[in-house]
Amino acid sequence: MQVSPGEIYERYRLGADWFNRQNPSLQAHRFAERCAQGALVLEVGAGSGADAKFLRRSGLSVVTTDIQSNVADVLCAFEHLPFRDSVFDGVYARGVIHLCDSHMAQAEALRVLRPGGTLFVSYLLDIITDGHRLDVMGVLTWGDVSKVVIEKTSIRRDVDHVHQVVETMVIK
Numbered sequence: 211m212q213v214s215p216g217e218i219y220e221r222y223r224l225g226a227d228w229f230n231r232q233n234p235s236l237q238a239h240r241f242a243e244r245c246a247q248g249a250l251v252l253e254v255g256a257g258s259g260a261d262a263k264f265l266r267r268s269g270l271s272v273v274t275t276d277i278q279s280n281v282a283d284v285l286c287a288f289e290h291l292p293f294r295d296s297v298f299d300g301v302y303a304r305g306v307i308h309l310c311d312s313h314m315a316q317a318e319a320l321r322v323l324r325p326g327g328t329l330f331v332s333y334l335l336d337i338i339t340d341g342h343r344l345d346v347m348g349v350l351t352w353g354d355v356s357k358v359v360i361e362k363t364s365i366r367r368d369v370d371h372v373h374q375v376v377e378t379m380v381i382k
């Protein structure tokens with residue numbers, strides 16, 4: 211059976227509810243472990259703000275952004291962050307870069323991060339259902355950073371499809 215991209219996204223949306231219900235997420239735990247107490251951190255595409263709450267409870271100073279939100283501190287697109295260069299000790303973006311112009315967003319994340327700061331992004335790579343594969347985005351490459359701490363792709367099974375999520379942590 212041929213499945214349209216629209217149907218695939220609808221199926222993914224069911225999985226996305228599960229994704230958004232993780233409170234806080236495993237990725238937030240991993241990011242918090244790498245940041246020093248009091249670090250100034252930017253969360254991009256913060257959604258409900260669940261991870262930001264956890265990051266604050268973990269002793270980080272967090273500024274949240276989203277393109278649309280009732281809870282974000284700043285409303286802006288990932289591709290155009292209204293912050294000066296090299297101001298944040300960390301940038302955290304879970305489940306958002308694949309919804310943007312990913313290369314512009316990547317460049318913006320690195321621009322606002324101070325040298326030695328930590329950037330964590332996790333994003334949806336593809337969706338596989340009924341034997342069809344829908345590429346959501348290509349894997350980002352990280353040539354201009356001093357260190358790649360984590361770069362892994364994991365398979366997740368949702369209601370009736372499988373998708374791959376990439377998780378990357380780099381040091382500027």
Ligand SMILES: C[S@@+](CC[C@H](N)C(=O)[O-])C[C@H]1O[C@@H](n2cnc3c(N)ncnc32)[C@H](O)[C@@H]1O
Binds near residue numbers: 261278310
């Ligand atoms: C799948 S949700 C992830 C929310 C949260 N980070 C989490 O892990 O639960 C994607 C979020 O990205 C936001 N978003 C979509 N496009 C964006 C863009 N270009 N710039 C900033 N945020 C964007 C959406 O409004 C939404 O809140």
